[in-house]
Amino acid sequence: MSKLPSIKKYDHPAGGWGSLKAVTSALVEQHVTLDGARILLHQNKPDGYACVSCSWAKPADPHLFEFCENGAKATAWELTKKRINQDFFAHHTLASLEAWTDFELESQGRLTEPMRYDAATDRYVPVRWQQAFDEIGKMLRDFDPKRTVFYTSGRASLETSYMYQLFARLYGTNNLPDSSNMCHESTSVALPETIGAPVGTVTLDDFQHTDCFFFFGHNTGTNAPRMLHPLQEARKRDARIITFNPMKERGLVSFANPQSPKDMLTPAQTTISTQYLQVKIGGDIAAVTGVCKALIEADDRAQKTGMPRVLDAEFIAEHTHGFESFADATRKAEWRDIEVQSGLTRGELEAAANEYARAKAVMILYGMGITQHREGVLAVQMLTNLMLLGGNIGKPGAGICPIRGHSNVQGQRTVGITEKPALVPLDKLARMYAFEPSREEGMSTVDACAALRDGELDAFIGLGGNFGRATPDHHVLEPAWKRVLLTVQIATHLNRSHLLHGRAAYLLPCLGRIEIDLQASGPQTVTVEDSTACVHASKGFAQPASDALLSEPAIVAGLAKATLQDRGNVDWDAWTADYSLVRAAIEATYPEQFKDFETRMSQPGGFHRSIPAARREWKTRNGKANFITPEGMGEDPDMSFDGERTLRLMTTRGDSQFNTTVYGLDDRFRGVFNTRDVLLMNRDDMTRLSIAEDQSIAVTTVSKDGVKRCLEGLRAHAFDLPRGCAMGYYPECNALIPLSHHAKRSKVPAAKAVPILVRAR
Numbered sequence: 001m002s003k004l005p006s007i008k009k010y011d012h013p014a015g016g017w018g019s020l021k022a023v024t025s026a027l028v029e030q031h032v033t034l035d036g037a038r039i040l041l042h043q044n045k046p047d048g049y050a051c052v053s054c055s056w057a058k059p060a061d062p063h064l065f066e067f068c069e070n071g072a073k074a075t076a077w078e079l080t081k082k083r084i085n086q087d088f089f090a091h092h093t094l095a096s097l098e099a100w101t102d103f104e105l106e107s108q109g110r111l112t113e114p115m116r117y118d119a120a121t122d123r124y125v126p127v128r129w130q131q132a133f134d135e136i137g138k139m140l141r142d143f144d145p146k147r148t149v150f151y152t153s154g155r156a157s158l159e160t161s162y163m164y165q166l167f168a169r170l171y172g173t174n175n176l177p178d179s180s181n182m183c184h185e186s187t188s189v190a191l192p193e194t195i196g197a198p199v200g201t202v203t204l205d206d207f208q209h210t211d212c213f214f215f216f217g218h219n220t221g222t223n224a225p226r227m228l229h230p231l232q233e234a235r236k237r238d239a240r241i242i243t244f245n246p247m248k249e250r251g252l253v254s255f256a257n258p259q260s261p262k263d264m265l266t267p268a269q270t271t272i273s274t275q276y277l278q279v280k281i282g283g284d285i286a287a288v289t290g291v292c293k294a295l296i297e298a299d300d301r302a303q304k305t306g307m308p309r310v311l312d313a314e315f316i317a318e319h320t321h322g323f324e325s326f327a328d329a330t331r332k333a334e335w336r337d338i339e340v341q342s343g344l345t346r347g348e349l350e351a352a353a354n355e356y357a358r359a360k361a362v363m364i365l366y367g368m369g370i371t372q373h374r375e376g377v378l379a380v381q382m383l384t385n386l387m388l389l390g391g392n393i394g395k396p397g398a399g400i401c402p403i404r405g406h407s408n409v410q411g412q413r414t415v416g417i418t419e420k421p422a423l424v425p426l427d428k429l430a431r432m433y434a435f436e437p438s439r440e441e442g443m444s445t446v447d448a449c450a451a452l453r454d455g456e457l458d459a460f461i462g463l464g465g466n467f468g469r470a471t472p473d474h475h476v477l478e479p480a481w482k483r484v485l486l487t488v489q490i491a492t493h494l495n496r497s498h499l500l501h502g503r504a505a506y507l508l509p510c511l512g513r514i515e516i517d518l519q520a521s522g523p524q525t526v527t528v529e530d531s532t533a534c535v536h537a538s539k540g541f542a543q544p545a546s547d548a549l550l551s552e553p554a555i556v557a558g559l560a561k562a563t564l565q566d567r568g569n570v571d572w573d574a575w576t577a578d579y580s581l582v583r584a585a586i587e588a589t590y591p592e593q594f595k596d597f598e599t600r601m602s603q604p605g606g607f608h609r610s611i612p613a614a615r616r617e618w619k620t621r622n623g624k625a626n627f628i629t630p631e632g633m634g635e636d637p638d639m640s641f642d643g644e645r646t647l648r649l650m651t652t653r654g655d656s657q658f659n660t661t662v663y664g665l666d667d668r669f670r671g672v673f674n675t676r677d678v679l680l681m682n683r684d685d686m687t688r689l690s691i692a693e694d695q696s697i698a699v700t701t702v703s704k705d706g707v708k709r710c711l712e713g714l715r716a717h718a719f720d721l722p723r724g725c726a727m728g729y730y731p732e733c734n735a736l737i738p739l740s741h742h743a744k745r746s747k748v749p750a751a752k753a754v755p756i757l758v759r760a761r
């Protein structure tokens, strides 16, 4: 088979035979045996384990194969038979590993024993667990807690996360940035102001009652494929799906269910989107303004002529605040501006508004295409404005559904992983653990990067993730790690962040969620919360990758004990021996949310946390659901997008990756094969800029801070994208994103609207 890069049109549906083939080859590539493959049958089952890939909801009555192509790939990656042992590090200095690609680093397989950096040989060398804990603890005691960062990637369980935040707070800091700071933080800032809840309001059952879905900025076929099943079911009832996305993502165009014999034998496929609107990157605020304008003006006409109302006037009067000001601003918005900013026509937006008006229940779903913008918070609030116009919240089939990323990213927030002290019951923690917690706001991810850049970081602890690769501005930040005194990485696989180490550095390998976690009281179960605020139990089935691995709770407890010594009255050993004691502590801290935690976690389908907004109870300051009047419709001009030559770059995931973990070079649904070093562009832009197909190009960020950010070695390809828009892959393109280019208020790096110049090389 040719391994040459190629870009071709992919006309098949998402799912289908291509999906089954990809699952099989993922298992084979990772040398996963038939026994290993059988473990997939336990994926997302009530008595099984929660998939380590995305956070999409898990049904109470699952299919026999309740997994998708990408979930299976993530499982294969964790169950891989490949291992990194001390021989590997004996053969490779860290300087030599720097030349390896991300794919090459991670595909060495699972880490197997604790290691410590040896500066004399520039290698990781083995260290005993207790010695590592003692050395780290001693250093941390000498550091200023305000200069130490405790980062979390969104995979760690509720139990680990609760222990970890408590460790950081007992140590003396709220520096608890997490992957959510780069992801749905715009949601967490936007929704409490509008509906009084930081998370979505819908459950899986709602999908059966929705007449119309508004779908923004999410690549579902790749990033939450199991969600295509309820969408396919909805389409069979002729529910409408209106998609706003600059790119025609295959999964949102059509889908063949790889688990349905009928779909597999006949070329049957379901059309997913009934209207596909290729909005300009950053054009959603304008597009939603257009839809709202069409609805409000239709309602004005209806009132004048005595026809039935278009808006839900009763809901607006009883439940909301700020309608008049929002409606006035929307009436005043000019169609000409809306069309220019959104790249969509008035006719298209009015057609979408028509579907909205006809539907009894509308659900709004969205992903990173909305949150990772300078105006990400406002964009989320525009979606709630649209929802409130029709009373589309708090009734079956209606509501808002932020599609979360990591499998427990939402849950970690629930149990206290946050840099914002106001979101944590600190008084209660103070009483329970007999200490005085810091009330000072901690560092978010962007703050932690700034501290790193400015030499203000003593220590960095990473509970999973790949901080150095997932964050922006690689060229600026990478050299700064040398000044950090201590880095500790708790991980399953080797990645770039383990090479970007501090003066002292430890690599602590842990069990994955799919593995049997045997502690003094027996095999342990953990819990995770999905995108619909549903909490599930998860039990490991596979033999651990190595006998020397510790579980994440055991590692956190080991570090906490060695660091805190007598501080706080926590019996860390007892918690490690029996995780139900940690759950009891979570229940005692959050009694309303986690009542009867131990019994409810194991019921089929888990249990839903209570979300007041879903019952039309508004926990906002004024007790109402709030319309927010936008000041403008465009992307914030913090960086110049003007000038004919500037393009707007979105950096997205391809089909063969989980965030920074790259499984392969194909992005099948977009027809990109054997390469990730591409920039996909609009054909007219290429002509205008004199760039030929497959031309080698240099991409430079337009910024005013005097720093040169340039990527060479990408090749340009024409793609079906709106004019002025381009796409490149994350994390390769992160070097182009200035750290300062982040969402106002939520500080989510604006990875979807980077102003760039492209020139032929």
Ligand SMILES: Nc1nc2c(c(=O)[nH]1)N[C@H]1C(S)=C(S)[C@@H](COP(=O)(O)OP(=O)(O)OC[C@H]3O[C@@H](n4cnc5c(=O)[nH]c(N)nc54)[C@H](O)[C@@H]3O)O[C@H]1N2
Residues within 6 Å of the ligand: 053, 054, 055, 070, 071, 183, 216, 217, 218, 219, 220, 222, 223, 224, 244, 245, 246, 247, 249, 279, 280, 281, 282, 283, 284, 366, 367, 368, 369, 370, 404, 405, 406, 650, 651, 652, 653, 654, 655, 657, 658, 659, 660, 752
């Ligand atoms: N297999 C797999 N699953 C995953 C992940 C993975 O890497 N691999 N990652 C997980 C994580 S942490 C997350 S956060 C989610 C991410 O899932 P997504 O939210 O799908 O994230 P991206 O891959 O960044 O894709 C962004 C989508 O938004 C569109 N878009 C970009 N800019 C705009 C815009 O301005 N407006 C609109 N309307 N659309 C826009 C892009 O074309 C693309 O379809 O997936 C999770 N699930």
Ligand SMILES: Nc1nc2c(c(=O)[nH]1)N[C@H]1C(S)=C(S)[C@@H](COP(=O)(O)OP(=O)(O)OC[C@H]3O[C@@H](n4cnc5c(=O)[nH]c(N)nc54)[C@H](O)[C@@H]3O)O[C@H]1N2
Residues within 6 Å of the ligand: 106, 152, 153, 154, 155, 156, 179, 180, 182, 183, 184, 368, 372, 405, 406, 463, 464, 465, 466, 467, 470, 471, 490, 491, 492, 493, 494, 495, 510, 511, 512, 513, 552, 651, 652, 653, 658, 659, 660, 661, 730, 731, 733, 734, 737, 751
């Ligand atoms: N340009 C650009 N940048 C982005 C984004 C984007 O769309 N564009 N998306 C952002 C988003 S949404 C997110 S969520 C972040 C993701 O940022 P992170 O969450 O920091 O990154 P991941 O790639 O998910 O982390 C992968 C690593 O986690 C470790 N790991 C895997 N499983 C486990 C486990 O069970 N336990 C432990 N301890 N470690 C484990 C492995 O060593 C692996 O190398 O990236 C952000 N960065």
Ligand SMILES: [Mo]
Residues within 6 Å of the ligand: 179, 182, 183, 184, 404, 405, 406
């Ligand atoms: Mo994410």
